[in-house]
Amino acid sequence: MLWLIITTGECNLKCDYCGGSFPKEIVPWKVSYNIENLKKLVEKDKSPTIIFYGGEPLLNYKFIEKVIDNLEKARFGIQTNGLLVKLLPKDYWKKINVALLSIDGRQEINDKHRGKGTYKKVIEAAKYIKNVNPNIETIARMTVTNDSNIYEEVIHLIELNLFDKIHWQLDVVWSNKWDFVSWARNNYVPGLRKLLKFFVENLKKGKIIKIIPFVGILSAHYHQGYIGSPCGAGYRSVTVLSNGKILSCPIAVREKWANLGDIYNGYKLLEEPMPDYCKKCEFRKYCGGRCLYAHMEPYWGKEGFIEIDEVNKEYIKMVLSIIPEVDQLIKEGIIKVTDLYYDPTADSTEVIP
Template identity: 30%
Template sequence: MPCIAAQFFGPEEKTLPTHTLEAIRPAPAPDSDIDPIAGNRVELQLLTTLKCNLKCTYCSLGVGEVLGSQTELKYDIDQLAAFVEKHLAGKEIYVTFYGGEPTLNQKMMQQVMRRFPEFRYQLQTNGTLLDDLPDWMLARFSNILVSIDGGEQTTDDYRGRGIWRKVIRNLGHIHERVGGTITARVTWGNPDTSFEELDELATAIEAVDYLYWQFVADEMYGGDSLEKRKAVLVRLIDKFFSRTDTLYPLVPLMGIVRNKVLPTRGRELYAGLTQCRVSTHLVNVMPNGEIFPCPDMMYAAEMKMGEIQSNWLKKSPLQPTTSMPCEGCEAFSWCRCNCMKNLYLGYVKNDERYRRNVVEPICELVKFIGREVDRHDPHGWFSRLALSVRKQITDAEIYEYVEIMP
């Protein structure tokens, strides 16, 4: 379609002064390719090291031998500042310190927090070294995401003996000093994980404000394990809808209900794309300065989207494609492509085994959650909520820090 100015003016009008043409022409349409970051917020996820002091059996950084591969930072704080100034100026920036175990490079975290005091900060940690952090740092965290696998037995089976107690003890020590919230982040790998252990994390551990879980991206969905997980989900969802005066703080259910009741909330911060932000505004910086959208795909050269030292950034290459099944899916309006890594491996790379054993079972569980939520009439429930609870469903800051979808 010709531009509007060309419709208004024939060739003879070409001589009109430029300022007149500019006044008549509509402003150029926003072009998301000009700005690699969609929208006004950006999450700068800084991997302080790829070392870790634990050896969790399912660690996603084990893929492509990423874990432990970089222990030194290859860029300095001035290079980071130059990158921020060139690509992120004017945006609301929040930093997530990530790893490996990020607290193993506390010096870098301190440097960044002192240099950019106006940013928001989040820490993703295994929780074992939290008691080493000084009070001023704890006070500056808007959220601390603590990886834990459920109850004591489940966690210790994956992470090593005594880890659950150590983490819970550390949380007890620090939680009064944390400025923001503490979120237990559960990778739901074990099909025998029970309702009771997730419920305990969400409600009985005083230091924990929210529980977020994600379904493990590994081949752990055989036999009756889907049915076992569904049975736990039914109970979690029943409990979620059982009260209107207080919130059962399970982030995936909060986010799914929000997206169902107020669909624009699920789209506005993510340009309608995945809620984990990898397609829009997640800038994931490795210790060597290379930038990737998804922390689980830093081994894939085709995913590289920038570099700190040479100061370049392009739009995330991890975007929906027509080969992915989402648009025809019953869950699409609120799920919005859940995990782009899974979809990319399953439907672009055509890894059939991964698709069958990981992607499809997770999608089945997501769709199951949607149907269970609908059984509880989320619109009616939302309309009966105390306003303070309603505000948490609509506006909780935690949505910016986790993937929301499971």
């Protein structure tokens, strides 16, 4: 199971689509629970993955050290903006399996939303941690906004040769409503088609580019589909707040529906992780409901939710359209069906943007 451990609600950036730090009274900036309580819960898990989360988790790097020292049998990862990677000693980076680094694509796009100079710093961070730990997997964690060009941003990140995988989230949950439909029709969907063509051209050469929104759909087709949000929210993944509360979703820090328990008394996973709205959908095994939070907190209203849903259905159909070509490549032995397996929960990534 995936354990998202929030080390602090504080962040050292204030990205324009995020807002920066959580209020201290909602997500405390220091961990208040005893690590032994966390250890007792995690040790009951036969295959735990711990991903450090925030805020910016490295602002509390001492707690990260403590968790790694006390839970040596876990698999470790971190979601970070990359500005503070040198705070964590090299010996601890060598014990981390996966690092998700926040970067939105080309420098001008990234710095517009995350702050001037952040692009260069995250590139330096990726090089640094790869040098310290050559075995670490680095994942580009993108936010796609209304001025992003999905093809240009993703290709740019691929060509850097610093990231093993790439995933993105659409800026459609936290921000004020914008003309998403026109942008998707004229920019995003055409860009996805171009990107998918690039992906298929590489498949024909036996190379699987780990673009997670593509690989995640293919994995669901050839292997096991998703019974809930692919990130595992509430059924294969839990979030431990810095005050010891246990939630189904790391974003839902204020919402009562997300409460699963606490570090002292244990927790109960969701029995029905797929929303009712999605249970009869033909794409449910590929999508799993997309995002638990978006269902529970539809800030753009029902109409806006459906608009996003329709665009994602178009993207899923687009990926599924390459299945005959993929079948032929598998038949010819150019790629293996086992190479198309991907578990997003293990990396805390998003399959459905």
